[in-house]
Amino acid sequence: MPKSKAPADVRYWLFKSEPSAFSIDHLAKSPKQTAPWDGVRNYQARNYLRDGVQLGDLVCFYHSSEPPLGIFGTMRVVRAAYPDFTQFDPNSKYYDPKSPSDNPRWMMVDVQLIQKFDTPVLRENLAEHKVTAGMLVMKKGSRLSIQPMTAAEWKAVHQLAKAKPLT
């Protein structure tokens, strides 16, 4: 039996973050290169976190809003969905006073860095490649911060990054 999950069982995601708020370097400097993915405040993204994202799933780290835009590396889900504690913290910018403490509205997962790409896959690179050009993140007006992606897209991203898909 292989130690790692069979590829067919692994799901692939793309998580977006504005690097000024949380970048791949923030993750790399975190203890055990692991951090909670907090601050998701969109119901569809929340539903993906709660119902879709599983322990061991593989994730592309996408930097949004501030150039250079693109996928800067990969990470793994090391803890499945649990309540996002920032929703109950009045000092957090993610504080949500309407979220019931006995039925938390917002969830998060923990992620661990797998690799930071030596060659980041910039948005323009994604646009040039047949497979990655069709990714959800490339769609105009796509705001979803937690997005599913396919195994083919995962593979293509690694080709563009000239990196091996480590797991």
Added chain:
DNA sequence: GCCAACGTTGGC
């Protein structure tokens, strides 16, 4: 900085 695309809110 602009603005199109979205998502949410709230009056009705």
Added chain:
DNA sequence: GCCAACGTTGGC
């Protein structure tokens, strides 16, 4: 339940 108004996201 509809939909206009508003606020936010995010590429350019």
